[in-house]
Amino acid sequence: MGKIKKPGVYITEINSFPNSVVPVPTAIPAFIGYTPRVKFKQKSYKNVPQKISSFAEFQEIYGYSDFPKALDPAKQYSPEYYLVKQKNQPKKDNFISIDGSFYSVLPDPNTIYYLYNSIRLFYENGGGEAYIVSVGTYGQPSKKPINPGKQIVNPNIQLNALINGVASLKNEKEPTMYICPEATLLSIEENGTLMQEMLRQNTEVQTAISIFDVIGGRNPDPTLYTKDIENFRNNTGEIGLSYGAAYYPFIETTIMQASDVDFTNLFGGDISQLESIINPADNQNPKISKLLDEIKNPSLRISITQYHKSLLIASKTYNSIINEVLKSINVMPASGGIAGVITRTDIQQGVWKAPANASIFGAVDLPIRITNEQQEDLNVDVVSGKSINAIRFFNGKGILIWGARTLDGNSQEMKYISIRRTLIFLEQSCKSAAQAYIFEPNTKNTWDSIKSMIGSFLTGIWREGGLMGAKASDAFSVQCGLGSTMTSVDIENGILIVSVGVALTRPAEFIVFSFELQLPTTD
Structure with a gap:
């Protein structure tokens, strides 16, 4: 209270509640790719991150409008296919037998896009808020089918357009996942360039991970599929691996009817x-x-x-x-569904729960059914250390996500997706709360206030099961002060350093039972 100059009764309001850490959202994906349109109400949404909260909102902004007198509703996604007669039964492509002849069912590669249906799959699996970055509209068809047995490469999908779309997210702090389903429609080399750029940006902004699909996962060869895995690992680089997670194979869905x-x-x-x-x-x-x-x-x-x-x-x-x-x-990259599963898991159990041993709603089959032996090489790679999470079919259970690792599979600290995402959640929540202390005196009162604020937040996370420890002091530590985290030189330079240690929960990836045969005793 300032200097009182006249008699009277004065009221002073005292803030009884200290500053608190508000948890940041953990599951807001950003989808980057091609949409039916980029203009809505005379406004261009090209390379403009737009937040949506439902599939209906996505359709309103990015979908074709129906004309009032049109006999048929507008098709939001309309790929073109050809039937090509073959001498023998095809080994890889979808085919149909008609009057004793085999026909491969082959797409016009210029008409294949994945973003629209990936958004549908995201919301079918429990998705909520998301960002859309449209990098353009659908291109012209080629009016001819892809060659039998070849991977789909859509020349209408441009690497630079997708990179620019990813870059538009640099100043957006809310997205926690980057997803680009149409990356698999690039060439192997361009796909690698895009993935490396996404991981580099993830490392820079430190707020999001990237979810990748593997080229070749759409139509894998039962024995030569390992070449697709090798190509993927060779093209992801070495930067920011803990910020990436890959899933294999694609999934067969019921999205389109x-x-x-x-x-x-x-x-x-x-x-x-x-x-x-x-x-x-x-x-x-x-x-x-x-x-x-x-x-x-x-x-x-x-x-x-x-x-x-x-x-x-x-x-x-x-x-x-x-x-x-x-x-x-309906054979689609799994990344859109994975984002929905992550959202669902976060809401039901928390960001610290590994998004695995969970069903992908809408998935009815897989292009390849991976065995235990095949998954060993996906899960742990002794050469590159880059783990790839398998999507598998189990009798009586259906299709499950059967992996929870980042690409940094050799790391003892960041090998699990839940560890990386929980750390991002804690870091960004504390960082946001600490903004209130900028320009406050760099003194013990401020240090104690910050320690109390963060300690209270972490205690709440521990009680919810997000941190390990029999008691709170075992689960985390918060230090801030002269002689512990700062020197006098730091204080003179206006630097306040807080050191936080957390014991994060890790998924029980390998459960081992030890049985001992106990012989019966005789009297």
């Missing part, structure tokens, strides 16, 4: 090519012929959806083709 695909997705919309397969000249079906004629020469206000449903009923072959195309479209 039969209503999302129709004959316009086949042969670039050329109905005559479809006709030669489902209604060949030497074995024509009158009903199918009439339907196809109406589609080619529409005279009534009948929607594509209605024609599509009629074809599904009239032609078993068409039905089989659509199902096979859907199966191919």
Whole structure:
């Protein structure tokens, strides 16, 4: 209270509650990639991080708008596929057998994108708030299929565009995960460049990890898949490995349904090519012929959806083709679903719980079923030390995330995702709270106040199970003061140093039982 100059009654309010640490959010992913559109209400959202809280909000900003008088709703994602006749049964590609002939079901690589459905998968798995960075809209199709057996590389997806999208997040402190599903549609070399740039930025900002998918995880060879793993490890570099986590393989989902695909997705919309397969000249079906004629020469206000449903009923072959195309479209990178699982785990149990031994909702199968022996080389690599988390199928349990490691698999401190993410959470929460003490006197009162504030916060985390120890003093320590964390020179230079030690919980990755045979005693 200032100097009192006249008689009277005065009130002085005293702050009874000291400053406290407010926990920062732990599961806010940032998705970087291509969207149906980048303009909404005359505003461009290209390379502009935009926070959303639902899939409906994502669609409103980045999705195509429906015209009021349109017969069919706008397709937000419309990949194109071709049926290519083969001499023998394909070994890797999706295929269909029609009248004794084998047809590979092959995409036009220029039309394949993963971001839209990854957002859907994120929300299906419990996702909440997220950031979207659109780096552009879909490009033009090539009007031809990919060569059989080849990995999909979409030339419309540009490395520099994705790097610039990642860079736009530098000043955003909320995102805790970077996810770029379409990185797997780059070449192996460009994918490596992008991953290294993401890890470098993670190291710089220290607020987020990156979740990676492995090129080749979409359609792996049962024996030669190890080459895809080797390529991945060779291209991730050595910087910021504890800020990265990789998952293998892709997952087969139910994200897109039969209503999302129709004959316009086949042969670039050329109905005559479809006709030669489902209604060949030497074995024509009158009903199918009439339907196809109406589609080619529409005279009534009948929607594509209605024609599509009629074809599904009239032609078993068409039905089989659509199902096979859907199966191919629904094989997706797992990263979007992983982000949803992490969000769900954080909400239910806490950031310190490893996001593993958990189901990915919407996943119904895997392109390859990894065995115990195969996972050994994924989980622990003696050469590079770069761990890759397996997604596996278990009888009676279904598809589970069966790994919880960062890429820094040789590190004793940062080998687990939960350790890295918990440390980010604690660091950023304490850092944010400490902002209140900037320009405060660098004296014992300030030091004690900071120690009390952080100590109270960490006690709460310990009680929730986030720190190890029989008592709070075993779980953490907070030091701040002259002679312990600072010298007189530090104080003269305006530097206040706080030292925090925490005993973080680690996942029980290997559970070992020891049994001893005890012989019965005789009287």
